[in-house]
Amino acid sequence: MPIEIKHASYTYFPGTIFESLALQDFSLQIDDGDYVGIMGKTGCGKSTLIQLIAGLMPPLEGQIIIDGKDINARDYPREELRRKVGIVFQYPEVQLFETSVEKDVAFGLRHSGLSKTTIAENVRWAIETVGLDFEAIRAESPFSLSGGEKRRVAIAGVLAAKPKILILDEPIVGLDPRGRAAFLELTTHLNAAGVTIIMVSHNADAIAENAQRVIVLEDGRLLINAPAKHAFRDVALLQEKGIGISPAREMAHLLSACGHPIPQDTIRYQELLPFLINIGKGASR
Amino acid sequence: MVIIEATDLVHSYEFEGSQNRSIDGVTLHIEQGEWLVILGRNGSGKTTFAKHINALLPVQGGELNVARLDARDPANIWEIRRHCGMVFQDPNNQFVSSVIEEDIAFGLENYDTPAGEIPARVERALAIVGMDGFEKKSPHMLSGGQKQRIAIAGVLAIDPQIILFDEATSMLDPEGRQEVLSTIHKLHAEEGKTIVMITHLVEEATLADRVAVFSQGKLLGVSSPREVLSNLDLLHNAGLTPPLPIRAYYDLQKEGVTLPCCPLTHQELVEALCPSK
Numbered sequence: 001m002p003i004e005i006k007h008a009s010y011t012y013f014p015g016t017i018f019e020s021l022a023l024q025d026f027s028l029q030i031d032d033g034d035y036v037g038i039m040g041k042t043g044c045g046k047s048t049l050i051q052l053i054a055g056l057m058p059p060l061e062g063q064i065i066i067d068g069k070d071i072n073a074r075d076y077p078r079e080e081l082r083r084k085v086g087i088v089f090q091y092p093e094v095q096l097f098e099t100s101v102e103k104d105v106a107f108g109l110r111h112s113g114l115s116k117t118t119i120a121e122n123v124r125w126a127i128e129t130v131g132l133d134f135e136a137i138r139a140e141s142p143f144s145l146s147g148g149e150k151r152r153v154a155i156a157g158v159l160a161a162k163p164k165i166l167i168l169d170e171p172i173v174g175l176d177p178r179g180r181a182a183f184l185e186l187t188t189h190l191n192a193a194g195v196t197i198i199m200v201s202h203n204a205d206a207i208a209e210n211a212q213r214v215i216v217l218e219d220g221r222l223l224i225n226a227p228a229k230h231a232f233r234d235v236a237l238l239q240e241k242g243i244g245i246s247p248a249r250e251m252a253h254l255l256s257a258c259g260h261p262i263p264q265d266t267i268r269y270q271e272l273l274p275f276l277i278n279i280g281k282g283a284s285r
Numbered sequence: 286m287v288i289i290e291a292t293d294l295v296h297s298y299e300f301e302g303s304q305n306r307s308i309d310g311v312t313l314h315i316e317q318g319e320w321l322v323i324l325g326r327n328g329s330g331k332t333t334f335a336k337h338i339n340a341l342l343p344v345q346g347g348e349l350n351v352a353r354l355d356a357r358d359p360a361n362i363w364e365i366r367r368h369c370g371m372v373f374q375d376p377n378n379q380f381v382s383s384v385i386e387e388d389i390a391f392g393l394e395n396y397d398t399p400a401g402e403i404p405a406r407v408e409r410a411l412a413i414v415g416m417d418g419f420e421k422k423s424p425h426m427l428s429g430g431q432k433q434r435i436a437i438a439g440v441l442a443i444d445p446q447i448i449l450f451d452e453a454t455s456m457l458d459p460e461g462r463q464e465v466l467s468t469i470h471k472l473h474a475e476e477g478k479t480i481v482m483i484t485h486l487v488e489e490a491t492l493a494d495r496v497a498v499f500s501q502g503k504l505l506g507v508s509s510p511r512e513v514l515s516n517l518d519l520l521h522n523a524g525l526t527p528p529l530p531i532r533a534y535y536d537l538q539k540e541g542v543t544l545p546c547c548p549l550t551h552q553e554l555v556e557a558l559c560p561s562k
Binding site: 148178276 | 456
């Protein structure tokens, strides 16, 4: 069952001089198993949107429905939501606190009602899924790890609950190129295993290379909601709105402008390369 | 003239009794007025190196001179910091006041600047970063790019010769990033500042005069952006990936298409592929 956001509105500090509208009559459906990239300028409502989906706060108007149930209804089982939806905040590594990696990853499951053996299995699975060697790292202090490893441990802590929906807020900021690639591969791997991924990022390349659907917000409203390959079509619009464009799409756009038409749904490098080769062979002839 | 002169610089962090060498014999000379970009993986020693330049970390081994001052001498620390400002990653962590002009004046007050001089210096710093007219506003109401420009103005008011940027664009949206990069360009081109910029975005390295690549505490290489970014072995060894135009250059070569020179930017790749234009 999908995530349905129905006419949601949210305003911070309503009725004060600080009043600011974050989301306005916002409706959106996210299907199970989708990989959604969310883009938009700072202050466009991205973070508010993911906090509503994660049920961290209720919308002032409208409904958030997950698996057919209004998650803000009085009788909705919140603990079910916590297990279903995992959220990884920016710089999740600052939230590490336990004395060992294993304890830190297991912490969120302490009151889950799961048996000790299930918890231990989930913890091992989560640590291995983020690409770390469980036996080598389980007893280490999380604070002795490198930045990239810390972030993986923090994400393992969210994965250990085996969420069906994983929300990631700017997860690759501060990671080096190889760390970024490894992390993005992890997200596609989880997505292939059926986890719905919702990733907020300013990095258009990461979104174009991985997401199936792209959502662009502007001033609390939907500007674009389209399959990823169509989302970057209107380069002029995106530039005007200050939204990032994937490098491959930007290249295709520039080449189209100088007489080498390349389809507008070319957003990934591997899709662009055959066109570059063709143009290159023509030019050198 | 060389303004930053590191010779065989060494630094170790200690954690639970074990020594972790984060800089391992780095020799790097940076010219006055130069724009140097430092690339490298997480934990490669980039930030540790930068924190030596403004004396946030003491020299443990090797030599370091900043603005002709010996960084090993504790008596020089404050003078070095006056010559060397630093802008960090998160603009929200860099404000000390809720009024912009007070925030910018804070550093000046700490350096005992005569009170009569302060307003003019604040005004000038704001004008350089293009934020004049924001004196009485609160930094918290600004966009990410604007906040970061205010942080730059705070550094600029002290009039340092060197400005260090530690991933100062990584948290910004594309527009904010562009604002900050244009500001850095201006500081370099018009104000003659020496810029040392750490980044994970390889594309940003194309803006620099020279690019230094760090890996495991060592300096793997330092050269022009074109030489560094087109050196696939060097990038690979440092755990970096080339930007699209360079990746395309080598992929085209494999297909028998050799472009006249290795393009750094999208525009250069377009020009190489459409020679008529």
